[in-house]
Amino acid sequence: MKFLRPAAACALACLPIGVMHASPAGAQEQMAVGASDQDHALLERVEHHLDAISLLKARFRQTAPDGKQTTGTAWIDRANRRMRFEYDPPSPLLLVANHDQVVFNDSQLDQTTTMPMDKTPLGLLLRPHLQLSGDVTVTGLSRDGNALNITVVRTDSPGDGSLTLLFHDSPLLLRGWIIQDAQQETTRVDLLDIHTGGAMPPDSLFNTDLPEH
Template identity: 30%
Template sequence: MPGRRHRESGGTMGILRTWGVAAAVSLGLAVMSGQSAAEQAKGANTAAPVEAAWPAVIANEQGGSASLSKQQIEAVNKVSAYFNSIDTLKGVFLQTDPDKKQAKGKFYVKRPGLFRFDYGAPTKKVMISDGRFLAIQDPDLQNPDTFELDQTPFRLLLQKDVDLMRDARIVDVKQADDLIVVALQDKSPDAPGKIQLFLSTKPEVTLREWVITDAQGLETRVEVSDLDRSGAGVDPRLFIRDNPALKKL
């Protein structure tokens, strides 16, 4: 997940790559019955009759998306509408890195553009976006690594007006039972890689997890749970980088 760094560090790109995203932007339900949404989606081609009528959607060389069916467009628009409906969100995340190492923590989101991921022990790293810059703060390092938010996939999901049909290259769209899977790429050449979004549709559209594939083909999965959209506990000070007042929250 390359970006314009404001401090050079040999390990920075590795940290961004293993964290994944977006990103996102990214925000979901807990994995049910020990099976991730990604694992459920592996059977989408045979489990859902509608999928058989959907051709694979591959981004074309001109930077747009290949021809989409009406059902696929509706599915992508549902995903955009879901992100547009989010004002604040907090929950718990479980990240699985390409080497299968896992990390847990809490996250906070406030659209547009604000988010914070607090990693638990042993790393205790913090990732904060103040709407313009994304900073990775490590308690063992004096200075954080900082990237422009627009150079990361997070901008697609947490900008003021989320429109994936307009702003992303749609790589693939699948639907099986109560699951929508949308794979997309940022149109910007500064943000290579692919994001797969896994959303449940019952009782309502909700992001369950996302998988980031970086330019080297390495995958990072982030699953989220214990979601709260009430706004309680999402203090604006959480999104201020290097804020000493956070110790009092």
């Protein structure tokens, strides 16, 4: 890309799908073969939970690789494959996903960047039905008390990086995600004050016709 983009936005729009680091293909296969029936049942439970989320609104806290934190409000409309991440002032960032595209605007740099949705982590998060198999490979599954983390990579390009979905368990609730690129640069997004369902926000909220410069 020609534009320089802050790490806060790259966490959502610019990094390839991935998790902690590139995992050897053999390790991925070993996990897939050795996964227990309990793990398979848990992954199905996660799929059903995500399927049930058609509309989500939350506050978010984003932690960049350098430790800098930004906050804002997120709208995730999985039924229509669209999203808006509106960063709190004084951040100049705005990210909108719609029409199979992700549009990132930095008003301070006076720049707008557009990329295909399926080339970003949002492509997975916004799938109306996310299957943790096929073109997505689960490379990690961990529990720590009431925390459940599931790491996935693109099956055909695991070296690109990874995406770790963060859940509360009992009851199951998506609470954020961690993205780590091939250089092991890690960015975390925590969802706070989560509300699901409710009235559909206006279509204008997901307008991708942002200023081009």
